[in-house]
Amino acid sequence: MSNLTTVELKTFVPAKDFARSRDFYQALGFNMPWSDDNMAYMHHGSSSFMLQNFYVREQAENFVMHLLVEDVAAWHRHLSEAGVAERFEVRMGELVDQPWGMREFVLFDPSGVLWHIAQNI
DSSP: OGGGOOOOOOOEEEOSSHHHHHHHHHHHTOEEEEEOSSEEEEEETTEEEEEESOOOHHHHTTOEEEEEOSOHHHHHHHHHHHTHHHHHTOOBOOOEEETTTEEEEEEEOTTSOEEEEEEEO
């Protein structure tokens, strides 16, 4: 069993407008160490995902990502001050304390993917 150690789990996030989505995620603070015409590796801290140049509306609008951060208020403030929601014409919610012990806000990406950005409280 010792050879069954996992290293990482990544998801493939759909993009309706691939160039716009790459710009959006970089504006959020994700690095893009690698990209071609169909895929981009997006990385921030210990979190990463593959952005794909693929879009099915029903899939994208039912896709949810959860990003656990140390300081959710700092993330919310940074994205608000940078005008990310206005620049990319997406919706961003206010900070909310959830009954399950997390403070979070939601953010939709340009393709309709819903992000919950949260910290433990």
